[in-house]
Amino acid sequence: MRDRVQETANCRGAAHRRQHPDAHTCDLCEARAFNMCNALEPHELERLAAIMSNQRVEAGTTFIEEGAPADDLFNLTAGTVKVFKLLPDGRCQITGFMMAGDFLGLSRGGAYAYSATAVTPVTFCRFQRPQLRGLFNELPKIERQMLGLAMNELMAAQDQMVLLGRKTARERIASFLLTLSDRAVRRGRPGNPVDLPMTRGDIADYLGLTTETVSRSFTQLKTDRVIALKGNHAVEILDLEALEDIAGIDERGELAFDSIA
Amino acid sequence: MRDRVQETANCRGAAHRRQHPDAHTCDLCEARAFNMCNALEPHELERLAAIMSNQRVEAGTTFIEEGAPADDLFNLTAGTVKVFKLLPDGRCQITGFMMAGDFLGLSRGGAYAYSATAVTPVTFCRFQRPQLRGLFNELPKIERQMLGLAMNELMAAQDQMVLLGRKTARERIASFLLTLSDRAVRRGRPGNPVDLPMTRGDIADYLGLTTETVSRSFTQLKTDRVIALKGNHAVEILDLEALEDIAGIDERGELAFDSIA
DNA sequence: GCCTTGCATTGATCCAGGTCAAGGATTGTC
DNA sequence: GACAATCCTTGACCTGGATCAATGCAAGGC
Incomplete structure (x- = not known):
């Protein structure tokens, strides 16, 4: 591994590093319903809480760096x-936008497999790997839950490969909006004015396009009365059916936890 | 879900359906070392073998169809x-080539999340989901092993997103050859004359290109003395370092089973 | 309130890779 | 070993999205 991920390597935007410890209990956690803690009983949650720290980072903070331990x-x-992930010459591909309930920290040979930067202020539970590994033996439920999460992420990754490999710019934008809408609904938030916390550049780096093409595609969908732009960080879906047709459907609901078997 | 996956839906090539049951024991299984059975003791393997059937299908057989139960x-x-996966209009994206040790059958809401077609004659162990689920409770080791496999697949999927979103045709081909070479080595087979069991069209559908562009890129790498074509289904790497440079490295070895924690 | 600064949009132009169209090379079949 | 049937390669041309270059716009600092 080259030292291509420098101190400040950060896909669009400067790196910050402040972190505000800010512990609170799992009882109030809004992400419980869809993360790895989901299946745990109160006393089991305590075991988990004992080995974790609760933190908050500001927007722009890169708190995972590819290649770091x-x-x-x-x-x-x-x-x-x-x-x-960054290519040696600086090209960036965003492999996912993570939200409440998602886990982060995949490693390959002891080093993080990707970088992660907060797009908005973010809170998370932080676990030390050895301690979590220890708990896996006591609470295999966690492992099962994580297998389900990993499978779902894998399916999302496969959808994204179809998008990146075979869809047009217009189709990518449509798919992206529908996916974000779906995820908001699944988290109990309104699905229609779709919230876009990230910049056009981030969207481009996620969809394998450029800022300009993202902007033009938005404008085109707006002209076609399929969507309406509500400032830079929200989009109203005016014609859902049209948007689904453009996207190639596929963004069907169901992310049910089939787990593996 | 529309009925877009017809009886014969099959990304390049006709669908077949013959299957030859051909049971044999796990003792001789060459895939043991890198699949979900890896960690099992002999008596545990027996439990697994009891609920599985061993099958063989010919090249061209589509044995998993997206959307089917x-x-x-x-x-x-x-x-x-x-x-x-296929788009409604027939565009195809191959999300992966699977080999000995890999598992197949991800589901979303009870339906297969993708289709799978044998590129060469293939043998596999087949499990019924409910039975396997039952065994998970008895042998959590299997679940752990699968979590590791899923994590590795997820990282491979992320690498593929970088490839599809940000790499040029030439870079995609270079990355592809290096990945195949690596996988062969990991399975104890020679890594240098790289074996390419699939057609140019399959490679194109995997790399988000067309047959013609794949062919031209091969020719270009051949002209540059980086590779030599050994018929249609093998490539000799003449200048590994050059190929790695073109690929953007990233295909570092290490796919070590860190699992999650 | 003005000014800075970082987005976002829009326009003009370019090019990597797609599309269309022949040919050649393999592979399997009888 | 001749014939299909694929599969692969190469050439000519075209186009969707990238690149280059202004210009708009809105939010925070002072």
């Missing part, structure tokens, strides 16, 4: 994070 | 399988 695992409880 | 899970023991 993968000491910790993160469980998002609020906010949006972009996960990305 | 996801009754079974598969564990490849030999051969190469292409996993793909």
